[in-house]
Structures are given as C-alpha cells and as structure tokens.
Amino acid sequence: MPIISRIKPVDLTATKNVFVSAVRFATSTGESCPPFGDELKISAQEQIEYMLGEDEDMPLVMADDEVKSVVRTGLSRIFSTFEKQLSSLVLESDIASDTAEANILHCVSDLEWMCSILPKMELMKDFVSSWAGISGGILGILADKKLESAMWGLKVKLIEVSGKALEAVGYGNVILSAPIRAQLLKSWLPYIREMKPLLDSKGTEDTSFPHKMDEDLCQSIEGAIISLVLALPSNDQADILADWMEADQVSYPDLSEAFEVWCYRTKSAKRRLAEGLRRVDNTTVSLE
The missing domain is CATH 1.25.40 (Serine Threonine Protein Phosphatase 5, Tetratricopeptide repeat)
Known part of the structure; x- marks a missing residue:
C-alpha cells in the first residue's frame, strides 16, 4: 500500500478535549481538590503551556470557537474572583493577615499566568480590555x-x-x-x-x-x-x-x-498649517 494512502486526516477531537479540560482546571477558582491541593491546577497550567509550545495540532485547535469560548470563560472567572478578593480586603479586620494576602496573591498569580498564554492564542485583547x-x-x-x-x-x-x-x-x-x-x-x-x-x-x-x-x-x-x-x-x-x-x-x-517627540510633531504640524494657510492666501489673491 502506498505511503500516501496510509496517511489519515488528523483527528483534533482528542487534542481539543484535553486542552479544554486543562483550561477548565487551570482557571478554576474554587476550593482545591483534596488530597491534591493546588497540584491539579498547576499540572493543568503546565499542560497548557506545553501544548501551546509543542503540540503541532494546536494552531487548528486554537482557531476553534468553542476553545476560545472556554478560555474567555476561564479568564472572566479569574477576573471575577480577583475583584471579589480585592474588594474584601477593605473589610478585613486584620489587613496584615497572611491568609488575606495569600488569597489575593493567588488570584494575581492566575492573572499573570493568563498573560503568558493569551498572546499565543491571540486573545490578549480580552485581558487588556477587562x-x-x-x-x-x-x-x-x-x-x-x-x-x-x-x-x-x-x-x-x-x-x-x-x-x-x-x-x-x-x-x-x-x-x-x-x-x-x-x-x-x-x-x-x-x-x-x-x-x-x-x-x-x-x-x-x-x-x-x-x-x-x-x-x-x-x-x-x-x-x-x-x-x-x-x-x-x-x-x-x-x-x-x-x-x-x-x-x-x-x-x-x-x-x-x-516630550521631545511631541514638541517636534507639534512644531511640524504648526509649520505645515502655516504653509497651508499661505498657499490658500496666495490662491485667493491670484483668483482676485
């Protein structure tokens, strides 16, 4: 059998399912899953980073609307949790408590991680807009x-x-x-x-x-x-x-x-405006 006839179309379903599941774990904001703690979430984030960098099928997977929707939902979830945690700081009786700071820093860490993967998916605009x-x-x-x-x-x-x-x-x-x-x-x-x-x-x-x-x-x-x-x-x-x-x-x-560039541009603009006005005046005079 010729080699070309044995080549099968790439099945992206498995890659897509793994990636989507990893995104959902990586952007989870609830309680940790005992007895694993945050290990599952960290592993999911590492899996996503690996797939974005090494998996040859990822360009096609990233173009999938469902995948983009899952990533955007995860980003929205992280932002929502971050805002709630940040707002709660002013309600804390002990603002210097290690727990309060650890919780909000955990959210910020998730945001930093999203900053590292979203450009690879051409979704950084969603982050910056939010x-x-x-x-x-x-x-x-x-x-x-x-x-x-x-x-x-x-x-x-x-x-x-x-x-x-x-x-x-x-x-x-x-x-x-x-x-x-x-x-x-x-x-x-x-x-x-x-x-x-x-x-x-x-x-x-x-x-x-x-x-x-x-x-x-x-x-x-x-x-x-x-x-x-x-x-x-x-x-x-x-x-x-x-x-x-x-x-x-x-x-x-x-x-x-x-400031220097702004000054130069401003002077150039004024000079062009003055030259334009002179040309208009000269044209008016010649018509008269």
Whole structure:
C-alpha cells in the first residue's frame, strides 16, 4: 500500500478535549481538590503551556470557537474572583493577615499566568480590555487607608500585571480605541509614579524589604509608557506630559523622549498649517 494512502486526516477531537479540560482546571477558582491541593491546577497550567509550545495540532485547535469560548470563560472567572478578593480586603479586620494576602496573591498569580498564554492564542485583547475596565476600581481600593502601609507585595504584583497590559497596547500587539488607551495610561501612570519612590525609600530604610520594582521591570514599563504616549492623540499626549512635568517626582518614568517627540510633531504640524494657510492666501489673491 502506498505511503500516501496510509496517511489519515488528523483527528483534533482528542487534542481539543484535553486542552479544554486543562483550561477548565487551570482557571478554576474554587476550593482545591483534596488530597491534591493546588497540584491539579498547576499540572493543568503546565499542560497548557506545553501544548501551546509543542503540540503541532494546536494552531487548528486554537482557531476553534468553542476553545476560545472556554478560555474567555476561564479568564472572566479569574477576573471575577480577583475583584471579589480585592474588594474584601477593605473589610478585613486584620489587613496584615497572611491568609488575606495569600488569597489575593493567588488570584494575581492566575492573572499573570493568563498573560503568558493569551498572546499565543491571540486573545490578549480580552485581558487588556477587562483590565482597563476594572483599573479604576482596583486603584480606588488600593487608595483605601487600610492598605496605605500594607500589602506591598500585592502592589508590586499589580504594577507588574499593569505593565503587561501597557506593553501589549504600547507596542501594538493589542489594538484598542484611543479613549481606552488613554484611560488605561492615565489610570496607572500616576500610581506607578507614586509607588516607585515609596518602594525605593522603604528599601533604603530596610535592606531586607523584599518588595521592589527591579531594573528590568522599570525599563519595560517605561518603554511601554513612552510608546503608548506617542501613539495617543495629540491632546491626550499634551495632558499626560503636562501632568508629568508638574509632578513633584518626575524621575520615573522618564518621559523626556516622548516630550521631545511631541514638541517636534507639534512644531511640524504648526509649520505645515502655516504653509497651508499661505498657499490658500496666495490662491485667493491670484483668483482676485
């Protein structure tokens, strides 16, 4: 029998079923399954990462609408749990309890993991859109007096997740409308600008303080912010840059590059406008 006649069409059903089951386990947010604890969830996440990176059938599986729906449902479930856990922090009698912090950090860890797999499935836009939508609520809770001197690890983790969203939009991997892009940046830029010197100060006062924005994180966020600023409409750029220059702490992020480009573009636009008006005037005179 010729070899070509023995080749059978690839049956994607088995691969799809394994992947869908793994996604449901990986995005579960309820109680752990005794006696396995979180081991099943971690194993499911590792299985998904392996399949996305190594399984040759995955491009076809990822194109399946049911698979995308299951992933989106899982993402929505994680976001919902995260919002509930975050909101509950201000109701905690002991905000510094290990349990409260562990629970919310577990949710943030799930969000970070989703950030690592969604780009491979071309679904990062779903994450960024949701993150932009809840950013105001997140920052409102973080501004509560109960959290003023607590949950530093959570604050750094949320900046890291926001950095992923800013990178996705700033570098054009996720396309959002200008108002949403501006909203995302205007929400997180002041917070990042405020937190960086606070974290640095605490690290200086106490060398054992473990929570900080390391150099790689700072550089990646700064680069994403600059790219995002330069892609906004001119009026939004002007608002953000004016606020940056008026702030007490302007060393981070350094938006000098964005400011220089904005100035150049503004001057060029004014020059082109003036030239256009002169041409109109000359045309009018010649017609007369």
